[in-house]
Amino acid sequence: MPLAWFWFFSFLFGLCIGSFLNVCIYRLPRGMSLLAPPSHCPACGARLGPLDLIPVVSYLFLRGRCRRCSGAISPRYPLVELLTGAGFLLIAREHGLHVHTAGLLVLFSVLVAASFIDLDHRIIPDRLTLFALAAGIPLAALQGAEALKDGFWGSVLGGGILLIVALFSRGGMGGGDVKLAFAIGWYLGWQETLVALFLAFVLGAFVGVLWALRTGRTLKTAIPFGPFLSSGAMLAVLTGDKLISWYLNLWGG
Structure with missing residues (x-):
C-alpha cells in the first residue's frame, strides 16, 4: 500500500x-x-x-x-x-x-478519552487504564523480549515517579494520574517515558502559571493533570527520539 x-x-x-x-x-x-x-x-x-x-x-x-x-x-x-x-x-x-504503531494508536485513543473525562469530572476511570494495560502488555510482548523489558521498566519509572509526587503533594496528584503513567510506560519504554513526564510537568507548570495569573488564584489550586500527562506522552511519541538524540549530542559534543 x-x-x-x-x-x-x-x-x-x-x-x-x-x-x-x-x-x-x-x-x-x-x-x-x-x-x-x-x-x-x-x-x-x-x-x-x-x-x-x-x-x-x-x-x-x-x-x-x-x-x-x-x-x-x-x-x-x-x-x-x-x-x-x-x-x-x-x-x-x-x-x-508496525506492531508498535498499533500500540501507539491504542495509547492515543485512551489518552484522548482520559483527558476529556479528567477535564469534565476530575477523574481518570480505572476501566480506561486497565484496558490500556490489557492491550499494552501483549503488544509489547509481540515486539520481543527487549520491548517487553523496556515497557516494564517504563511502567515502573512512570508510575513510580508520579506515585512519589502524589505522596509528597498530599492530594495535588491523583491516583488516576499515577495509574495512567504506569500504563503509558508499557507503550513508551523508560527513555520516552522520562521525556513524556518532563514535557508534562513543563506544560502543566506553564499553563498553571498562566491560569493563576488570569484568575488571580494561587498555584496550589488543583487543576487536572491528565491532559498534560497525555500531551507529554504524545509529544514523546512524535518527537521523543529526536529530543533524546539532541540531548545526548548536546552533552556528548
Whole structure:
C-alpha cells in the first residue's frame, strides 16, 4: 500500500475511533454501558440513525442540530473526532506500518478519552487504564523480549515517579494520574517515558502559571493533570527520539 493511502486510511480510521471515544467520554464516568442503549440525542432521546453517526460530516450536514428536535449538538463531538483522526495520521506518518504503531494508536485513543473525562469530572476511570494495560502488555510482548523489558521498566519509572509526587503533594496528584503513567510506560519504554513526564510537568507548570495569573488564584489550586500527562506522552511519541538524540549530542559534543 502506498504511504499516502496508508496515511489517508489512518486518518479515516481515527475519525471513526473518535466517534466511539465520544461515547466513552460521556458514558464511562457515569458508569454506563458502552454498548447499550444505542447512541441517541441527549436532548430528546431520539435514537440516532446511521446517517447521523458519520464522523464530522453528520455534524456539518445537520449544522450542529438534532435532526428530530433541532437541539444543539456540542461542537466538541466533531472536535474529538478530528483530534483523533489527526493523531492517528501523525502517528502513522512517524512510525509506519508496525506492531508498535498499533500500540501507539491504542495509547492515543485512551489518552484522548482520559483527558476529556479528567477535564469534565476530575477523574481518570480505572476501566480506561486497565484496558490500556490489557492491550499494552501483549503488544509489547509481540515486539520481543527487549520491548517487553523496556515497557516494564517504563511502567515502573512512570508510575513510580508520579506515585512519589502524589505522596509528597498530599492530594495535588491523583491516583488516576499515577495509574495512567504506569500504563503509558508499557507503550513508551523508560527513555520516552522520562521525556513524556518532563514535557508534562513543563506544560502543566506553564499553563498553571498562566491560569493563576488570569484568575488571580494561587498555584496550589488543583487543576487536572491528565491532559498534560497525555500531551507529554504524545509529544514523546512524535518527537521523543529526536529530543533524546539532541540531548545526548548536546552533552556528548
